[in-house]
Amino acid sequence: MPLERLEAERFRGLAPCSLDFDPRYNLIVGPNASGKTSLLEALFFLGRARSFRTRRLKALVRHGEATFQLVGAVRVTAGAVTLGIRAGDDGAEIHVGGQRVRSATELANHFPAQIIDPEIHRLLEDGPAQRRKFIDWGVFHVEHGFLTEWQRYFRALRQRNAALRAQSRGAALDAWDEELVASGTRLAAMRSRYLEQLTPFLREAGQALLDLDVTLAHRAGWAADQSLSEALKASADRDRRTAVTHAGPHRADVVVRVDGELARERVSRGQQKLLASALTLAQLRLQDSLAPGRTALLLDDPAAELDGERLERLVGLVRALPVQLFVTSLRGDLPGLGTPGRRFHVERGVLAPA
Numbered sequence: 001m002p003l004e005r006l007e008a009e010r011f012r013g014l015a016p017c018s019l020d021f022d023p024r025y026n027l028i029v030g031p032n033a034s035g036k037t038s039l040l041e042a043l044f045f046l047g048r049a050r051s052f053r054t055r056r057l058k059a060l061v062r063h064g065e066a067t068f069q070l071v072g073a074v075r076v077t078a079g080a081v082t083l084g085i086r087a088g089d090d091g092a093e094i095h096v097g098g099q100r101v102r103s104a105t106e107l108a109n110h111f112p113a114q115i116i117d118p119e120i121h122r123l124l125e126d127g128p129a130q131r132r133k134f135i136d137w138g139v140f141h142v143e144h145g146f147l148t149e150w151q152r153y154f155r156a157l158r159q160r161n162a163a164l165r166a167q168s169r170g171a172a173l174d175a176w177d178e179e180l181v182a183s184g185t186r187l188a189a190m191r192s193r194y195l196e197q198l199t200p201f202l203r204e205a206g207q208a209l210l211d212l213d214v215t216l217a218h219r220a221g222w223a224a225d226q227s228l229s230e231a232l233k234a235s236a237d238r239d240r241r242t243a244v245t246h247a248g249p250h251r252a253d254v255v256v257r258v259d260g261e262l263a264r265e266r267v268s269r270g271q272q273k274l275l276a277s278a279l280t281l282a283q284l285r286l287q288d289s290l291a292p293g294r295t296a297l298l299l300d301d302p303a304a305e306l307d308g309e310r311l312e313r314l315v316g317l318v319r320a321l322p323v324q325l326f327v328t329s330l331r332g333d334l335p336g337l338g339t340p341g342r343r344f345h346v347e348r349g350v351l352a353p354a
């Protein structure tokens, strides 16, 4: 749902600000090191309670301060909901609609946001954890039971690993296996279903951005010709020896292919960025087809890294997405994205309507 306002205090190098946004297209222009990415990071944090640049909360707090604070107002049918976050070394405190909430998923429900930034190629280059996180964001928004199942699975996994470390045998381990198999199998099925739904949107985006046929294959986290129960039995000795569980959705991955070949081995860095962008745009398209008008896209300086033609293609796809846009740029308007509903200028951390 569109974000109407953001107030940020002590966040990175940003001066305290209170900004009113357009429900459709917001453009943020400023020189290098002025605070453009920091603003997108604050917006992302409001929807995820984490950054896309760092895992250290402290790095987000203005030097010399102990905490930062973000307050956002999200439009809903009957008015607005306030999202509030105060975070620092001791963790994050989250409020939604004036009530303290324990889980960041409450934020994701109100302000689902995706980012396309200059580091997006890492989605393909880095290990499977990044891709699991990416897919799970999508599954969470599409499958209602996903979060409960996810929590159940990881609780059972933690307990099983603890039993392995304590060198428990027989019954102690079996006690967790039943739960692990039941929730793990359901989790994998949800991910599979989601990837199937995503595929047509991805193929379309892949053709539009790269002229390539992009496909996905789900690796559930255990051998495809076994059930999870069989896979756990098969790896039981190894699990005991190493005191970790080797089979299950916590080991899942998504393999990306272009024209039938492994993307990682086939495409250039620039193409990887486009491929990862295609994945993100496909996710937003799918999301919007199921629940229209809820999502935001943060686009960090797309002109910086793409050649003219590729940029035009990306911008064409982005423009067609019915999402709320926050776009940063070094040099002013992005031809092709139309006229921004609101423009902001940022200089040395000071953000102001332009």
Ligand SMILES: Nc1ncnc2c1ncn2[C@@H]1O[C@H](COP(=O)(O)OP(=O)(O)OP(=O)(O)O)[C@@H](O)[C@H]1O
Pocket: 011, 012, 013, 014, 030, 031, 032, 033, 034, 035, 036, 037, 038, 039, 058, 059, 060, 061, 062, 063, 330
């Ligand atoms: N915790 C912090 N406290 C104070 N300043 C910070 C903090 N973290 C980062 N900065 C500073 O904020 C400035 C703005 O960074 P940001 O990445 O937002 O710039 P940008 O406008 O996106 O630049 P570019 O165009 O180069 O990508 C940088 O100079 C950085 O050193």
Ligand SMILES: [Mg+2]
Pocket: 036, 037, 038, 300, 301
């Ligand atoms: Mg930047």
